[in-house]
Amino acid sequence: MAEKQAGSVGIVETRTIRVVHADDAFKLVSGKTLSPIDVAYETYGKLTPAGDNAVLICHALSGSAHAAGLSSTDDKKPGWWDIMLGPGKAIDTDKYYVICSNFLGGCSGTTGPSSINSRTEKPYSLDFPMITIADMVKVQKLLLDKLGIKQLLSVVGGSMGGMQVLQWAIEYPEFVKSAIVIAATARLGPQAIAFDAVGRNAILADPKKGLATARMVGHITYLSKESMREKFGRVLKSADKYSYDFSSEFSIETYLDYQGQSFIERFDANSYLYITKAMDYFDLERDYGSLAQAFAKTKSRFLVVSFTSDWLFTPAQSEEMVNALIAQRKSVSYCNIFLPYGHDAFLLEPETLGSLIGGFLSTTIAKPKFDKASKLSSVKGVDRARRLRVDYELIESLIKPSSRVLDVGCGDGQLLLSLQHDKNIEAEGIEVDQKLISQCVNNGLDIIQRDIERGLELYPDNSFDYAILSQTLQTLKNPHLVFAELLRVAGKVVVSFPNFAYWRCRAELFFGGRAPRTKQLPFRWYDTPNIHFMSLKDFDDFCEEIGAKIEAKIPLIGNRRSPVKFAPNIFAEQAIYLTSRK
């Protein structure tokens, strides 16, 4: 991102197209019909002759078709997602053909409650039929048909836009090659419904003042407590003394007043009613029996992104979707981006999210090539590179071609890439570090951000042929639980760890009376990341105890490839085991 000179799509125009004619009947989920339907949309970039680069952007509650660029030469404010859309940006309009349309029920050009009802020749207002996310998506599909789009490389959306993305992937599995679901949920919880209900109640009591109230409540939920404190604190608008009256005096009050007032000027109160109701109604579990069933027929690759500080559509809600996708053995990557901005983060920070989206799109259009030699030569330190090569080769020697492999704590995914390259495996990774996750996504790997100690339970039994746990067992709080879980989710587990009964360790404790420090265990007793210590014998006993079969055992010294034959529990510094359920 940062290296490129990222630009603007320039002056853009919102066009309108009739997708349902007056004498057609567009059947809504509610059972009612609606016609005619016009759709406002913008496009950026060019469709390739092969038609393989179309990306649909779905907007959130208050968005519009105007996602990028400027409406005129003296327009000061670019489209709502200009940070992400443009030449050289994450969704690179030099590479992709991007479409964004105002959704059904909106008030920015697409047919909605403020449109003229042809029967009465007045605006529909509350006579507009109730709409759902599914209706919105169906109308978007009609638009794409009109535009001659035969397939979407990706559908992308944040918040309510993410709900549309989910609906797209489920309803049009053949049409959608990949889906990017940001700060979204498969169904609102009661708290979010409650906030929507407060807004609607206020609007129904008084459309104008109510819309301002609704927007104020909305804005509170879009920001995190933390970012609000950072941005506003308890600062007073102007005076340094309290006014002792009911005027807005704290900065947060005047900010919300402004948000409320400016919203009234650009938004239709009735649209707000219908759109929030569509959000409240959205419930994939209800519609498809369960979340897993909802995803059963999808064929897209999924990228799910949440933000740590989002308390409206929480990371837990994103994880629910990820778990359902995992349960269905779908291709999914997940990252919970650490940012303080709350739900609105996807509109504010292009770096991390942009790198994920950019990498996901480009590896969806074409799998990146893996050059093992150059990858290894880029590893810092000759010794480390050599050891890595030995590790790769030994682990590879244990894994059968074309198997399904989970690498737990996979780092930037080099081992998985190497296995993909040499053994044609199906690769999945688990990692906690956000940067490494982004690298995995950019390497085209399926990667889930998750703490190993609590994250394995959602994989069905035998999801994989192999799980790999390399040099990690001794750093876990509950190594026995994690290992047992891995044996459940994979037929075989490859595990490597340092041998605490290596002769240097023994000698240092026996003769020196000190906690051992060796080349493999170079840490001091108090700052070591290794919090459990075991020998090869300990591990053998442990396998016996939990009923794991040791299929292979490779005791090693340094970066020598040949295993230690004589008294390995004394002479091996580390070992690689291949284990399986008995």
Next chain:
Amino acid sequence: MAEKQAGSVGIVETRTIRVVHADDAFKLVSGKTLSPIDVAYETYGKLTPAGDNAVLICHALSGSAHAAGLSSTDDKKPGWWDIMLGPGKAIDTDKYYVICSNFLGGCSGTTGPSSINSRTEKPYSLDFPMITIADMVKVQKLLLDKLGIKQLLSVVGGSMGGMQVLQWAIEYPEFVKSAIVIAATARLGPQAIAFDAVGRNAILADPKKGLATARMVGHITYLSKESMREKFGRVLKSADKYSYDFSSEFSIETYLDYQGQSFIERFDANSYLYITKAMDYFDLERDYGSLAQAFAKTKSRFLVVSFTSDWLFTPAQSEEMVNALIAQRKSVSYCNIFLPYGHDAFLLEPETLGSLIGGFLSTTIAKPKFDKASKLSSVKGVDRARRLRVDYELIESLIKPSSRVLDVGCGDGQLLLSLQHDKNIEAEGIEVDQKLISQCVNNGLDIIQRDIERGLELYPDNSFDYAILSQTLQTLKNPHLVFAELLRVAGKVVVSFPNFAYWRCRAELFFGGRAPRTKQLPFRWYDTPNIHFMSLKDFDDFCEEIGAKIEAKIPLIGNRRSPVKFAPNIFAEQAIYLTSRK
């Protein structure tokens, strides 16, 4: 609590008393004056002849003087804190004389915006002067003067009631023996102000409908996301199909509608305006320069309680107060109660909170007697009791009489009690376990709930003469950081840990090639809570390295009192060290 037969205070009557006469001028913080002022109040129990058992209850936003009992024989709904107040309950009306009054600006009997303005002979409405928490407390003081109360054993309050408690302890240090601050804060953050502002905006637009909206918003903030999901989920009110109209159809919507409507019937919209403004204005940092300065002159014992799921007045906000009290070296106990109910938890769950309040009150009125022999004999297992006695005696031998001692991970506080009894020390404890904290409070100890690894930074340098860290160092993630912190906050640190170079350990690793298991270290490599291993030599080296002086070193075997003289790093199973800064 549970053992006792807890009862009701029975039929009670709200009385009203004039505390400021029409021709007096009660000066408010805003500079305006107000008169006359009437106060509605209830009392339960009897004042002792010594006058040492008066407890003032401060109510929250929508509360009243009617805190306990029933208003009449056919009254179905007891007072708002009946779960806590009554014979045999946490605030035991057989023992304490309890007073609760409606605060200034309220609408349940005390002078407020709905009272008649004697000048106009109409209700004040928006002509009522702006009031603050300090004004409310001043009026409460006038009431207590009228009732002949010379001292308060305690002031107790939750939420906005807790703000009044803080104000009481600060403004009347001689009058308030103890303060119980529940789910409160020393100042609202911008998010809470924003929610208040939304409510006020709605009321100013339309008093009735607006008050309902304000109450709905309020109720969302009083519940946790989790408890809302538990209680309402996405359940529909009646039908199993969506209605596709704008009626309230989710249970959460009808619940909020009901809360809004019933609030209109019993509450004055103008009172709501004034009270929320008083909350927004409350800011001890602003009023006193800093939170620490605010507490500088307080003389009360403090009990601060928060709830893990409270996102309105968060645990972090309670911790801020606790930290300021610690910085001022005040007597304070803190517990963050693990409950899912959100901010309202203090109105819902009497068990944990009741035990804390009950124990705190009874140990404020009289310090409990400590019977060392009987305490030790109640310890399970003769061996454990004997070892405890040896530990106590050896640690006691290292500590000078009348010193200030912090026991880190103090359990139920037995060691501190023993030291108090034998050496007359000033005791403070840190513990994470909620049950043990409650026991400490019931033992009359100052105890802070806190994770040792992040909780020490807020103690000023040299806060204590001694810090004790018994059999805990090896279980910490960052033992070196914690130890360094202890050396900073206390002149001397007493630390005990198992010796990993004990000969049985050495032999087991050297000859057996296994991770050692001994009587002192009976765990298997994978399930041990001990995540760092060190020998006496390691610890000696470590002290050298960080510049700590070893003043005494007591290597021990089993529960023998006499230290190991010969080759302790080989023969000692564990050791007690006394260390200090060089």
